[in-house]
Amino acid sequence: MFDIVIKDGILIDPEALTRRTGSVGIQAGKIAAVTQSEICGKQEINAAGRIVAPGFIDIHGHVDLDAYCGELSLRQGITTTIGGNCGFSPLDVEAFFSAHEKNGFIINQAEMIGHSISLRETVGAVDPLKPATPQQLSRMEAMVEKAFEAGACGLSLGLAYAPGSSNEEVYHLSRLAARYGRIVAVDTRMRTGIDMYSLVEAVDIARQTGARIQISHLVYQYGTGVVDEALAVINRARADGLDIRFDSGMYTQWATHIGAVLFDEDSMAVNGWRLEDILVITGKYNGRRLTMDIYRELRTTAPHTAVVVFTGVEEEIYLALSHPYGMPSTDTGPYAPGEGHPQIAGSFPRYFRQMVGERYELTIMEAVRKATLLPAETLGFPAKGRLRAGMDADLVVFDMKTIMDKAEFGLPNAKPEGIDYVLVNGRLALDKGRLVESTAGQAVRCHKPVYDYQI
Numbered sequence: 198m199f200d201i202v203i204k205d206g207i208l209i210d211p212e213a214l215t216r217r218t219g220s221v222g223i224q225a226g227k228i229a230a231v232t233q234s235e236i237c238g239k240q241e242i243n244a245a246g247r248i249v250a251p252g253f254i255d256i257h258g259h260v261d262l263d264a265y266c267g268e269l270s271l272r273q274g275i276t277t278t279i280g281g282n283c284g285f286s287p288l289d290v291e292a293f294f295s296a297h298e299k300n301g302f303i304i305n306q307a308e309m310i311g312h313s314i315s316l317r318e319t320v321g322a323v324d325p326l327k328p329a330t331p332q333q334l335s336r337m338e339a340m341v342e343k344a345f346e347a348g349a350c351g352l353s354l355g356l357a358y359a360p361g362s363s364n365e366e367v368y369h370l371s372r373l374a375a376r377y378g379r380i381v382a383v384d385t386r387m388r389t390g391i392d393m394y395s396l397v398e399a400v401d402i403a404r405q406t407g408a409r410i411q412i413s414h415l416v417y418q419y420g421t422g423v424v425d426e427a428l429a430v431i432n433r434a435r436a437d438g439l440d441i442r443f444d445s446g447m448y449t450q451w452a453t454h455i456g457a458v459l460f461d462e463d464s465m466a467v468n469g470w471r472l473e474d475i476l477v478i479t480g481k482y483n484g485r486r487l488t489m490d491i492y493r494e495l496r497t498t499a500p501h502t503a504v505v506v507f508t509g510v511e512e513e514i515y516l517a518l519s520h521p522y523g524m525p526s527t528d529t530g531p532y533a534p535g536e537g538h539p540q541i542a543g544s545f546p547r548y549f550r551q552m553v554g555e556r557y558e559l560t561i562m563e564a565v566r567k568a569t570l571l572p573a574e575t576l577g578f579p580a581k582g583r584l585r586a587g588m589d590a591d592l593v594v595f596d597m598k599t600i601m602d603k604a605e606f607g608l609p610n611a612k613p614e615g616i617d618y619v620l621v622n623g624r625l626a627l628d629k630g631r632l633v634e635s636t637a638g639q640a641v642r643c644h645k646p647v648y649d650y651q652i
């Protein structure tokens with residue numbers, strides 16, 4: 198008798214890329230059986246006609262212990278989120294994991310250490326246009342090493358937020374990531390919407406340091422008519438033996454804070470962004486487009502206000518996510534209810550609806566692989582993203598016929614439909630769309646061996 202049995206579902210195995218009807222038995226937080234035989238559990242979930250897959254792994258998020266953001270992620274079928282992206286993270290990763298372990302959390306969290314905002318500001322490299330001094334760099338190196346010792350799964354660079362970062366800074370820290378076997382997630386230094394050099398530069402980090410590179414939200418960076426070229430750069434680098442992968446959301450419009458250096462007047466002009474193309478999504482002007490008065494006021498008095506830039510070519514999302522090394526991600530972050538970008542509640546259901554259900558860009562097996570096994574392999578999670586005995590019982594049950602994102606601008610936290618059950622470490626957290634458990638998530642510490650790496 199198992200603790201829980203998910204019965205008669207359409208089981209998707211992302212390793213074997215198979216689909217077959219069967220049942221999953223769960224015992225003590227692990228998948229204990231995947232079988233076509235009749236099995237019984239203390240609790241049974243009828244999954245007839247529904248997809249049963251490993252829980253989704255969101256490789257690019259900013260949940261960072263925010264309970265509401267975590268709930269919106271769970272409702273999308275996400276069971277593990279990767280925080281600390283875009284160069285912005287908790288500084289003390291050990292304290293972050295300890296807080297998670299002490300109080301529990303709604304989903305599993307892995308965490309990166311963020312260079313361009315968090316570490317730089319802490320060591321006094323506060324001017325985003327200037328490189329860090331050698332003393333500041335050596336302090337940052339010590340902090341990155343401490344974060345990796347605590348189990349951070351990667352280093353995140355937000356070069357768009359600190360375009361003055363020197364190669365020395367980037368290479369020294371990335372070499373540490375290579376030595377620890379952790380990834381480097383790069384929000385590229387893009388100067389304009391067609392700046393391919395910024396991607397070549399990110400690829401070059403791999404060449405110079407041996408680090409594995411995850412390009413962050415590729416479509417937010419290059420989905421402006423140049424995704425083809427971006428994919429060509431990535432393919433060429435991969436053919437050269439460099440490990441370059443990427444993620445992308447399901448939207449072309451991207452969000453960040455108005456105080457970022459990329460909203461300086463000369464950067465706005467060089468990109469051709471007009472004020473009316475930028476929507477405020479938090480604070481007192483929530484829902485309003487920018488005017489010169491609002492722009493000036495927010496930049497000086499409320500620089501953390503989030504805005505969305507309406508840019509990009511929708512078709513490029515589908516192109517990017519059809520690439521075998523492209524993974525879906527949310528770029529979610531903490532917002533008050535009613536504020537924010539629809540990516541916080543709609544990304545993964547939108548991915549399955551559009552990529553599989555409507556456009557036939559991916560088979561269901563391939564779509565599940567890219568949302569589960571591929572990020573698990575990229576990050577080095579040996580027991581996640583897989584549907585077989587012995588693996589962590591992070592599971593999602595959804596209906597491919599009805600899965601639907603409901604979130605949109607103005608209604609960013611609308612709950613998706615068609616995702617019926619989500620289990621986190623063998624505990625039922627979402628039951629027929631109802632949140633029933635909010636402490637089943639575990640801190641996911643990476644402890645791969647340190648490589649004696651020299652380049």
Ligand SMILES: [Zn+2]
Pocket residue numbers: 257258259282283528
């Ligand atoms: Zn981000």
